[in-house]
Amino acid sequence: MQFNRRWKFGWGRFSEVDLFTDRHESNAETLSQAIRAAASEEPDADGSVLFGQLKGTVVGLRYYSGVVNQGEMVGLVRQPQNPYDRNAVMVANIYGNQVGHIKKELAAAMAYIMDNNLAKVEGVVFSGTKNTYTMPVMLSFWGKEESKNSVLEQMSRRGYKLNTEGGKLKGDNQQWYNSQDARAFSSKKGVTTALTADELKNAFDNLFEGLMESKDGEKEAAVSVATPLLLHQKQALSWMCARENKAALPPFWEKRGELYYNTLTCFSAKELPERVRGGILADDMGLGKTLTVIALILTNFHKGKPLPVEKCVEKVSPIKAKTTSQMALTLEGSSSAVGAGVSGTSSGSNLTQEEVICVDEPHAVKAADKSEKSKSKEKMKATKRKPSKEGSVLFEDLDFAAALSGSTSGTGSKKKKTDKKSSLTQIAESSITESPDDLKARTTLIICPLSVLSNWLDQFEQHMDPNVKLNVYLYYGPERNRSKKFLSSQDVVITTYNVLSSDFGNKSPLHGISWLRVVLDEGHIIRNPNAQMSKAVLDLKAQRRWILSGTPIQNSVRDLWMLVAFLGLKPFDTREWWNRVIQRPVTQGDRAGLQHLQTLVKCITLRRTKNSEVNGRPLVSLPEKKVYVEQVELSQPEREEYELARTEGKNTIGRYVAEGTVLRNYADVLAILMRLRQHCCHPDLLAKMSSDLGAAATPAELRERLIEKLRLVLASGSDEECSVCLDSVRLPVITHCAHVYCRPCIAQVISTSGQEVAHCPLCRGEIKTSELVEFPQEEMEEENITKPERWRTSSKVQALMGNLLRLRSKDSSIKCLVVSQFTRFLTILETPLREHGFSFVRLDGTMTQKKRTQVIQEFQSSAADSPTIMLLSLKAGGVGLNLTAASHVFLMDPAWNPATEEQCIDRCHRLGQKRKVVVTKFIVKDSVEENMVKIQRKKQDLMEKAFGSTNTDRKTSRIDDIVALMEL
DNA sequence: ACCGCCGGGTGCC
DNA sequence: ACCGCCGGGTGCC
Numbered sequence: 002m003q004f005n006r007r008w009k010f011g012w013g014r015f016s017e018v019d020l021f022t023d024r025h026e027s028n029a030e031t032l033s034q035a036i037r038a039a040a041s042e043e044p045d046a047d048g049s050v051l052f053g054q055l056k057g058t059v060v061g062l063r064y065y066s067g068v069v070n071q072g073e074m075v076g077l078v079r080q081p082q083n084p085y086d087r088n089a090v091m092v093a094n095i096y097g098n099q100v101g102h103i104k105k106e107l108a109a110a111m112a113y114i115m116d117n118n119l120a121k122v123e124g125v126v127f128s129g130t131k132n133t134y135t136m137p138v139m140l141s142f143w144g145k146e147e148s149k150n151s152v153l154e155q156m157s158r159r160g161y162k163l164n165t166e167g168g169k170l171k172g173d174n175q176q177w178y179n180s181q182d183a184r185a186f187s188s189k190k191g192v193t194t195a196l197t198a199d200e201l202k203n204a205f206d207n208l209f210e211g212l213m214e215s216k217d218g219e220k221e222a223a224v225s226v227a228t229p230l231l232l233h234q235k236q237a238l239s240w241m242c243a244r245e246n247k248a249a250l251p252p253f254w255e256k257r258g259e260l261y262y263n264t265l266t267c268f269s270a271k272e273l274p275e276r277v278r279g280g281i282l283a284d285d286m287g288l289g290k291t292l293t294v295i296a297l298i299l300t301n302f303h304k305g306k307p308l309p310v311e312k313c314v315e316k317v318s319p320i321k322a323k324t325t326s327q328m329a330l331t332l333e334g335s336s337s338a339v340g341a342g343v344s345g346t347s348s349g350s351n352l353t354q355e356e357v358i359c360v361d362e363p364h365a366v367k368a369a370d371k372s373e374k375s376k377s378k379e380k381m382k383a384t385k386r387k388p389s390k391e392g393s394v395l396f397e398d399l400d401f402a403a404a405l406s407g408s409t410s411g412t413g414s415k416k417k418k419t420d421k422k423s424s425l426t427q428i429a430e431s432s433i434t435e436s437p438d439d440l441k442a443r444t445t446l447i448i449c450p451l452s453v454l455s456n457w458l459d460q461f462e463q464h465m466d467p468n469v470k471l472n473v474y475l476y477y478g479p480e481r482n483r484s485k486k487f488l489s490s491q492d493v494v495i496t497t498y499n500v501l502s503s504d505f506g507n508k509s510p511l512h513g514i515s516w517l518r519v520v521l522d523e524g525h526i527i528r529n530p531n532a533q534m535s536k537a538v539l540d541l542k543a544q545r546r547w548i549l550s551g552t553p554i555q556n557s558v559r560d561l562w563m564l565v566a567f568l569g570l571k572p573f574d575t576r577e578w579w580n581r582v583i584q585r586p587v588t589q590g591d592r593a594g595l596q597h598l599q600t601l602v603k604c605i606t607l608r609r610t611k612n613s614e615v616n617g618r619p620l621v622s623l624p625e626k627k628v629y630v631e632q633v634e635l636s637q638p639e640r641e642e643y644e645l646a647r648t649e650g651k652n653t654i655g656r657y658v659a660e661g662t663v664l665r666n667y668a669d670v671l672a673i674l675m676r677l678r679q680h681c682c683h684p685d686l687l688a689k690m691s692s693d694l695g696a697a698a699t700p701a702e703l704r705e706r707l708i709e710k711l712r713l714v715l716a717s718g719s720d721e722e723c724s725v726c727l728d729s730v731r732l733p734v735i736t737h738c739a740h741v742y743c744r745p746c747i748a749q750v751i752s753t754s755g756q757e758v759a760h761c762p763l764c765r766g767e768i769k770t771s772e773l774v775e776f777p778q779e780e781m782e783e784e785n786i787t788k789p790e791r792w793r794t795s796s797k798v799q800a801l802m803g804n805l806l807r808l809r810s811k812d813s814s815i816k817c818l819v820v821s822q823f824t825r826f827l828t829i830l831e832t833p834l835r836e837h838g839f840s841f842v843r844l845d846g847t848m849t850q851k852k853r854t855q856v857i858q859e860f861q862s863s864a865a866d867s868p869t870i871m872l873l874s875l876k877a878g879g880v881g882l883n884l885t886a887a888s889h890v891f892l893m894d895p896a897w898n899p900a901t902e903e904q905c906i907d908r909c910h911r912l913g914q915k916r917k918v919v920v921t922k923f924i925v926k927d928s929v930e931e932n933m934v935k936i937q938r939k940k941q942d943l944m945e946k947a948f949g950s951t952n953t954d955r956k957t958s959r960i961d962d963i964v965a966l967m968e969l
Numbered sequence: 970a971c972c973g974c975c976g977g978g979t980g981c982c
Numbered sequence: 983a984c985c986g987c988c989g990g991g992t993g994c995c
């Protein structure tokens with residue numbers, strides 16, 4: 002039976018509720034976010050406790066086809082619309098097939114509890130699975146501690162007594178429980194000891210490490226890939242092709258007789274479980290994920306054959322010329338936005354005719370026996386001979402040919418039957434059988450953040466054989482071609498997460514196409530399942546799915562769900578099974594659960610780091626990197642101003658700490674910290690502030706205060722992130738609970754809530770459209786043009802300039818990145834740079850993509866007059882950015898999250914860097930900055946504490962942070 | 970369901 | 983017999 006990806010049908014309401022209550026908590030990028038996250042007391046499935054258990058009865062088995070095995074978990078779904086009983090509770094197996102109903106009396110008792118979210122009820126069928134009419138089910142009630150008594154009482158009122166002592170039930174039914182539910186029992190006996198937070202943290206850190214062991218040998222790329230692959234890239238290609246082609250059983254499935262059996266959920270099926278064709282390529286950045294994917298696209302079309310590409314030749318026999326809609330690197334309507342790297346259009350247009358030739362040799366070269374032939378010219382010659390070898394028919398395989406022409410061959414229906422039959426007898430390692438429909442899919446859809454869009458285009462350009470035409474369409478910009486027919490005739494369509502999610506729900510052509518392959522670049526950015534773009538991504542139809550990510554896991558098992566769901570790793574693409582089998586066991590320290598998670602990740606992930614080795618040699622050798630901290634002493638007047646601000650802030654925060662209201666006043670706390678950090682950089686960074694922090698008496702006053710906070714966020718130039726779209730805030734508004742969002746984003750949250758009052762995504766406070774406060778437009782413009790009357794220097798500016806001048810006199814060819822979180826600081830720095838005759842460019846979050854590309858190109862240029870300095874805002878651009886022209890990095894101010902700094906450094910310390918990399922971090926002596934650095938160092942410990950611990954612990958450590966920062 | 974329940978057929982032993 | 987008993991029909995929610 003085929004299940005499509007929308008199989009969550011029956012759970013519609015169920016999974017909505019589930020998704021919402023189990024809200025994702027994003028990795029704390031800034032302390033601000035960290036505090037917000039702690040402030041919002043969200044219901045957390047991880048922290049739920051077992052109330053008790055109850056034997057119930059499933060009835061009506063004969064009316065439904067869903068079957069269950071001994072020990073199999075089942076889902077319980079309320080059916081309030083059931084015409085016979087509005088208390089109905091449906092029972093379904095893991096694949097969503099209905100098994101029966103809970104007996105009505107029991108259902109009546111459960112309905113209230115389920116509808117009011119007092120408990121989550123989970124079922125395991127431990128015996129009687131062969132019964133025709135009814136069977137027993139063990140029901141476990143999970144929920145928040147405070148609901149426990151209410152649930153027990155509700156049930157007992159209806160005559161149902163929950164067994165609250167897990168151990169007692171054990172005697173009779175020793176064998177019924179499965180591994181994960183076993184924990185509830187065995188823990189009592191001490192059979193397994195729970196993992197400590199340390200062990201868990203450690204295991205989690207290593208989850209994505211050591212996944213390197215020889216996967217599937219090596220594979221040469223198709224000849225149309227002009228760049229020779231490095232050894233590790235060939236290994237990745239081989240692994241990826243295998244993941245796409247081989248019908249190996251997914252993790253936790255094994256064959257038992259005629260059936261396929263899932264060892265975790267105890268589900269079994271007659272058919273081969275649908276395989277995950279794809280996975281996570283989690284190589285460190287700089288290892289060439291992009292090239293590997295390009296190679297995959299060209300090398301592994303249907304049935305393991307290379308993508309048939311158009312080859313440009315000047316002389317052509319007219320009979321063979323098969324002109325389809327031909328455009329090379331189509332860029333309709335968006336060329337202006339990209340500019341760089343897409344000039345490929347021209348090469349095709351000056352040729353009169355084109356011939357379609359399958360330029361590729363039969364793939365799969367395991368040994369490295371043909372390394373000499375890898376120069377592209379040579380390859381082209383070789384392939385010219387190819388057709389004769391393969392016969393005069395270019396595509397002898399009918400299905401293959403049909404796939405290309407887009408028409409289904411007459412054998413279609415017949416073929417389908419045999420396919421189905423053969424799939425039953427298939428052995429695990431055979432390759433996947435593709436139906437004629439499957440073979441029609443041609444296009445790979447690549448979704449990436451805007452910042453790396455141009456990189457993809459460059460890389461296609463760079464790595465493709467210039468004589469080969471690949472149809473690459475950039476689906477971006479207002480003029481984008483929305484024709485499904487057109488898009489699905491491309492070889493590659495590239496778009497951004499934002500375009501995808503803005504199209505989503507708006508008769509999106511991207512969602513109407515059956516893609517051959519969908520590739521999510523920087524896939525970790527879809528880790529929040531509530532985000533619109535995550536939903537948009539899940540709704541895509543594709544045969545093969547890939548996630549590229551340099552940082553697959555931030556700090557939580559939650560983050561993984563989205564990835565697993567996108568890959569369609571059943572049954573975990575449904576939240577309930579993920580929670581029951583993986584998330585809850587793992588977060589509660591269950592060893593078996595962790596083991597399962599490790600197995601799962603291992604099966605679908607390939608990850609190599611810069612330090613990985615193949616055959617004892619490092620994958621890539623990067624030049625040395627040295628990090629220096631340069632202490633900066635404030636001048637006397639600066640110090641005085643700083644101390645003044647610090648004392649004032651210390652008093653305020655000290656009061657909050659004493660009152661225990663730190664988290665309630667985090668906006669103020671943040672403001673104080675922000676001002677101190679600004680003092681450390683430059684006095685002109687400080688926005689003129691009203692220091693009135695008292696309670697607002699009138700609405701007008703409240704409004705004024707909110708605007709003040711918003712001003713603070715904006716004026717600092719620190720790239721604030723909107724928690725809804727996860728992008729930089731555009732059209733900022735601030736809620737009454739003092740959280741900043743894009744106006745369209747929060748407006749949508751409110752409108753989709755369907756209620757008069759919605760809840761703030763960050764703190765769950767009530768929000769109304771009428772109460773959103775916007776930044777006054779005039780002030781916004783004024784803010785932008787505000788220039789200090791006369792420029793002045795600061796100690797930090799001096800420190801930087803000293804370094805830059807010294808460097809220039811030593812070697813004028815050295816290029817530098819000057820990085821700050823405050824874009825206004827970058828502006829301040831422009832003046833002395835100009836004065837000293839430095840040629841510089843600037844890259845920050847406010848720039849358009851076109852401008853960015855241009856700036857990067859200028860900077861990367863090796864021309865004599867090219868800029869030697871780039872002023873870079875810490876978060877601008879995101880990860881894909883390649884700034885290898887720079888070999889010196891100056892970090893002007895410390896970031897809350899050391900990973901952000903690392904990422905920034907890695908933009909020049911990456912593949913292609915020829916020089917030694919020197920990083921200088923400026924830290925003001927005896928200041929909040931020094932304390933921030935200490936906290937950075939402590940970050941590992943904090944993460945440990947935060948992981949798998951209660952919200953209270955996390956809160957405590959955040960308050961501790963603040964106390965430490967202020968030296969209270 | 971190798972049950973319970975319903976409702977029609979039936980009615981000394 | 984306005985009962986009991988028998989045995990067939992029937993059966994989730």
